[in-house]
Amino acid sequence: MQFDQIIDRKPTYSFKWEKYKGKDILPLWVADTEFKCAQPILDALHARTEHGLMGYTLPAHHEAANQAVVSWLARQYGWEISADWIVWTPGVVPAFNVACKAYCQPGDKVMIQTPNYPPLLAAPKINGLERVDIGTVQEEGRWTIDFEELEKQAADPAVKLFVVCNPMNPVGSVLSAHELQRITDICVKNNVTLCSDEIHCDLILDENAKHIPAGKVPEFSGKVVTLMAASKTFNVAGLGASFAIIEDPKTRAEFNTAAKGIVPWVTVLALEATEAAFTLCDQWHGELLTYLRGNLDYLTNEIERIDGLELLPPQATFLAWIDASGLGVDNPQKYFEDKGVGPSPGIDFGDKNFIRINFGCPRSVLEEAIARIKA
Numbered sequence: 001m002q003f004d005q006i007i008d009r010k011p012t013y014s015f016k017w018e019k020y021k022g023k024d025i026l027p028l029w030v031a032d033t034e035f036k037c038a039q040p041i042l043d044a045l046h047a048r049t050e051h052g053l054m055g056y057t058l059p060a061h062h063e064a065a066n067q068a069v070v071s072w073l074a075r076q077y078g079w080e081i082s083a084d085w086i087v088w089t090p091g092v093v094p095a096f097n098v099a100c101k102a103y104c105q106p107g108d109k110v111m112i113q114t115p116n117y118p119p120l121l122a123a124p125k126i127n128g129l130e131r132v133d134i135g136t137v138q139e140e141g142r143w144t145i146d147f148e149e150l151e152k153q154a155a156d157p158a159v160k161l162f163v164v165c166n167p168m169n170p171v172g173s174v175l176s177a178h179e180l181q182r183i184t185d186i187c188v189k190n191n192v193t194l195c196s197d198e199i200h201c202d203l204i205l206d207e208n209a210k211h212i213p214a215g216k217v218p219e220f221s222g223k224v225v226t227l228m229a230a231s232k233t234f235n236v237a238g239l240g241a242s243f244a245i246i247e248d249p250k251t252r253a254e255f256n257t258a259a260k261g262i263v264p265w266v267t268v269l270a271l272e273a274t275e276a277a278f279t280l281c282d283q284w285h286g287e288l289l290t291y292l293r294g295n296l297d298y299l300t301n302e303i304e305r306i307d308g309l310e311l312l313p314p315q316a317t318f319l320a321w322i323d324a325s326g327l328g329v330d331n332p333q334k335y336f337e338d339k340g341v342g343p344s345p346g347i348d349f350g351d352k353n354f355i356r357i358n359f360g361c362p363r364s365v366l367e368e369a370i371a372r373i374k375a
C-alpha cells in the first residue's frame, strides 16, 4: 500500500523533522503528511523542469491551472465559478493577512474562532487590528462555533471581518449548511466581511459530512473570500500554491490592492502541481481518504483506552485535537515529548490542556506513537 511506505525526510530539511533532530521523538506536529505525492504531480514537475526555463509566469495566464481549479470546484462541490474569480496567492497565510489589510482600517476588530491555527490567531495584531475570540463549544459529539458569542460580537460596529476556518483546525469539524447559513446571515446583517480558510476542505473523513464553500452559499450578498489550496491534501505545501475565490469584483479589487507589491506571484512549479492534483489524481485522493479514515479509527480506538485522554473524532483533516486534561499534568506537551512523541502544543492554538496529533503518516508510525504513549 503506497501510504504505508516510510520515506526518510531527515535529509531534506523538512520543517517537521528538523524540530526534534538528533532526538528520539516521533514528530507528529506540523500539518503536512508523510505521504509521497501522487505520480501525476511528480510527472508534471519533472516535465516542467525538463523544459528547463523557469522565467516569469503570470498565474492568471496559466489557463490549464485556472481551468483545473474551475473543474475541481464543480466536481467536488458543485460550485460553478468563473476563472476570473481566482486570485492566486503563494500561501493561505499571506491570503488571510491580505484580507485583514484589505477589509479593515487600523484599530478595527477581527473575529477569529478559537482554538485556531497559530498564524491565524496572530494575523489581526500583525495588521494593527484587535482580535475578538469566538469560542468553540461541544454539541452532539462534535465541536462547533459559539453562535451566541458570534451574534453578540458581530454587532459591535468596530468588527469588520470574520476569519473562519472550515473545516476547522485544530478541532476538525465541518460546518453544516445550517451553520454556514447562520454565519453568513450574521455577517450580512452586521456588514462584516467573511474570509473562510478552507485549506483542509478536500480532506472530509466523515462520510455524512459535506463541505460547502463559503462563497457558494446562496443569497450571500455580502463580501466573502474563500481560501483553498491543493497543498494539504496532495502534500505540496512546500511549493506554496493556494488561491482565493472572490466573486464580487469590488471585493476582489480590494484584495488585489492590499496584496500589491508585497505578495509575489505563485511559482510556475506550484501552478503545475495544482493543475496535476486537480485533474489527474482523483483515484489517489480517494485512496488517501480511505487510508486516513483507517488511521483515524485506529487512533480513536486507542485513545479511548488510555486513561486521561479524550478525543472527539474530527470530521475532516488529518489532525486530532486531544484533551489531555485528565492526565493531571501541568505541561501535556512535555509529557508526550518525554515519551518520545512530538505533537503540536495545544497552547499554541489557545488551550494548554490539549495536544494535536497529526495522523497523516503511515499506520506503523501511528502504532509506534501509541506504543510509546502507553509505555
Ligand SMILES: Cc1ncc(COP(=O)(O)O)c(C=O)c1O
Residues within 6 Å of the ligand: 031, 090, 091, 092, 093, 094, 117, 165, 169, 197, 199, 229, 231, 237, 241, 242
Ligand atoms: C487552517 C490553516 N490555514 C493555513 C495553513 C497554512 O497555509 P499556507 O501554507 O498555504 O500558508 C494551515 C497549515 O497548517 C492551516 O492549518
